[in-house]
Structures are given as C-alpha cells and as structure tokens.
Amino acid sequence: MPRPWMPQALKADVGDHAPCDPEFPARAIAHITADREATAEAPLDLVPFANLKGFFTGSGKGQAPHILWDPFTGAFVQFFPATSRSKAVFDAAGGTRTNRAGKVVIQIESLFFPHCRVNGKVFARLVDTPCNGWGDLHAWISSWGVPDVWPMGRPASLSRNTCPADKWRAQGGWYAHAHVPENDHVDPGSWPAFVSQPIDPPFAEPRFELFPGASFFQVGRKSLIIEEMHGRLVAEDCDRYTSSAGADVWGAGDVRSYTAWQQKLGFEGSAADGVPGRFSWDRLEVPNV
Structure with missing residues (x-):
C-alpha cells in the first residue's frame, strides 16, 4: 500500500486537500523553483531551502506542490498528501483540471x-x-503507479512543448511543467534519469548506520557511531566543534554541530535542537560501523 506522505520528507501539511480525477492515469509533474534569474556571466547563490519551505507554507500556499526537493542535500518537505491535488500549475476555469487530472498528480518542485x-x-x-x-x-x-515514461519526451531545454489534450487525457507518466496544457512555463529544463532498482542480495549489510534512536544521544555516550557522525558533520560544513578530542563522545559540540545540520536541512526553531531524529540522521549518511 503506497504511503500518502513520503517517509523521507518533512511533513508540512498546508491543508485544503481535494481529490484528484481517477478517470485519468497516474502522473507526476516536474518543476524547478526558478526563484532567481541568473546567467553564466552573473551566477547567483541558491536560495535557502528554509526560505522556500516558508514561502509554500505562508504566502505561497496557493502555489504549493506536493514535494519541495533539495537536490544538493537530499532534503524534502511535503505540503499535500499524494491523494490530494496540489496547486503548482495554472488551472483555467472550465478546462482540464490540470492539478487533478490523474489517479494521482504528484508535483515536485526542485x-x-x-x-x-x-x-x-x-x-x-x-x-x-x-x-x-x-x-x-x-x-x-x-x-x-506513475510509469517511467515521458509522453512528451524527457525535458532537455527550457522550452515550451504543450501536450495535446488527447495525449494528456490518455497517457500517464512524467510531464514537465513545460508540457502541461493551459500553462506557459518552460521549466524544468532537465531532469534526472529514472533509477534502476537492483535487488539487494539477501542479508546485505546496510551502507549507512541505522538511526539508533534519540535516547542514544546522551551526554558522555562513547561510540564509534558518534565518531563517524562527527566526521560527516565536518564534511557537511556543519563543524561547530571547539576541539577534535573526544570525537567519539557525545557532548556540547555535537549538539551545536547537529543543530547546524538540521538548519541546513530546513529545520527551524525547536525542531533544530541538536538531537538527531530519523529524517536528519538518514540524510547525514553516517558510514556503517
């Protein structure tokens, strides 16, 4: 049974759920946030993940997708369950209900x-x-049930290529924002190839350390897991340690550094308390010990 809420995503439910149109096949729509205009001669810094999360839970609720994805850190936040329509494409009154035309219409803003x-x-x-x-x-x-096909072709440039109405109604799969009827956007310009899912051999050891639970992280706890975590936080530019001594012992430096990691993933306020949770731990990818 598929899950309405992506397990790896922060849940930021904005409410206002509404059903999709099940007479259409399942589809996904690919977007980029495109929130700044830069050029090769004048590049600009990426907008922080937390800023976009705040926009889609605030003044931008009326434009929110299902998922906001940070392709640099692997962080996700989800605003609508998969069983609801989201609001990231224009939907003209009386026309094809572009945000709903599918058993699911999962929209992703990268x-x-x-x-x-x-x-x-x-x-x-x-x-x-x-x-x-x-x-x-x-x-x-x-x-x-969204098939691994691009009915209008995998996006390769920032150009408009509107899907004909009969194809939109009949064919599920992945569509660029540039393909959606009634819209005029040209994004995303490119999108990663579909992932081949090889079957892991029986009893394969995990590549990364499984989340040991929040109660594991107590002052004075000594463990190779903490030492490996220390190294990953340093590698992720979240080093708030005053010394590398005792790298395998949980202490104040770990709390400060892990808070920096949580903030990098978009956590705010009390959610960035320096205590590892499953989502942030999985994203850190601590090597298996």
Missing part, C-alpha cells in the same frame, strides 16, 4: 534555477547537481 551557485560551484542544469535523494523520490512516486 530547489534549483539555472546558473545557481552552491559552495562556490555554479550549476547550469538540474542534472549537473548531485541529485541527492532522487532515488528515494522516484521510488515513492513509482509506488503510486
């Missing part, structure tokens, strides 16, 4: 604009980014 700058590096296309988390996102959307 946090990206062409020539965005992240940690000093400039990215011209979405596919040039690490696309972290794409495997999780693709698997969740596939669980809702």
Whole structure:
C-alpha cells in the first residue's frame, strides 16, 4: 500500500486537500523553483531551502506542490498528501483540471534555477547537481503507479512543448511543467534519469548506520557511531566543534554541530535542537560501523 506522505520528507501539511480525477492515469509533474534569474556571466547563490519551505507554507500556499526537493542535500518537505491535488500549475476555469487530472498528480518542485551557485560551484542544469535523494523520490512516486515514461519526451531545454489534450487525457507518466496544457512555463529544463532498482542480495549489510534512536544521544555516550557522525558533520560544513578530542563522545559540540545540520536541512526553531531524529540522521549518511 503506497504511503500518502513520503517517509523521507518533512511533513508540512498546508491543508485544503481535494481529490484528484481517477478517470485519468497516474502522473507526476516536474518543476524547478526558478526563484532567481541568473546567467553564466552573473551566477547567483541558491536560495535557502528554509526560505522556500516558508514561502509554500505562508504566502505561497496557493502555489504549493506536493514535494519541495533539495537536490544538493537530499532534503524534502511535503505540503499535500499524494491523494490530494496540489496547486503548482495554472488551472483555467472550465478546462482540464490540470492539478487533478490523474489517479494521482504528484508535483515536485526542485530547489534549483539555472546558473545557481552552491559552495562556490555554479550549476547550469538540474542534472549537473548531485541529485541527492532522487532515488528515494522516484521510488515513492513509482509506488503510486506513475510509469517511467515521458509522453512528451524527457525535458532537455527550457522550452515550451504543450501536450495535446488527447495525449494528456490518455497517457500517464512524467510531464514537465513545460508540457502541461493551459500553462506557459518552460521549466524544468532537465531532469534526472529514472533509477534502476537492483535487488539487494539477501542479508546485505546496510551502507549507512541505522538511526539508533534519540535516547542514544546522551551526554558522555562513547561510540564509534558518534565518531563517524562527527566526521560527516565536518564534511557537511556543519563543524561547530571547539576541539577534535573526544570525537567519539557525545557532548556540547555535537549538539551545536547537529543543530547546524538540521538548519541546513530546513529545520527551524525547536525542531533544530541538536538531537538527531530519523529524517536528519538518514540524510547525514553516517558510514556503517
């Protein structure tokens, strides 16, 4: 049974749920946030994930997708369940209900604009980014019966290519915002290839350390898990330690550094308290010990 809420996503339910139109096949619609206009000659810094999360839960509720995806960190936040329509495409009165035309119509906004700058590096296309988390996102959307096809072709440029009405009604799969009837956008320009899902061998060891539970992280706890976590926080530029001594012992430096990691993922206020939770831990990818 597919899950209405993506397990890897922060849940930020904006309410106002409404059903989709089950007479149409299941589909997904790919967007980029395109929130700044940059060029190769004048790149601009990527807008923080938390800013877009705040927009879609605030003044931008009327434009919210199902999922906001950060392809640089692999963070997700979800605003509507898969069983509801979202509101990220224009829907003309009396026409095709573009936000609802499918058993599901899962809309994804990737946090990206062409020539965005992240940690000093400039990215011209979405596919040039690490696309972290794409495997999780693709698997969740596939669980809702969205086939791995682009009826109008996989997007390869920022250009308009409106889907004919009969094809839109008849064919499920993945559509670019540039393909959706009644709309005039040209995004996303590119999108990662579908993920091949190889079957893991029986009893395969996990690549990353499983979440040990929040109660594991007590002052004075000594563990190789904490030492590996320390290394990952440093690698993610969340180093708020005053010393590398005692890297395997949980203490105040770990709390400060983990808070920085939670903030990098878009957590705010009391949600960025420095205590690991399953979502943030899984995104950190601590090597298995």
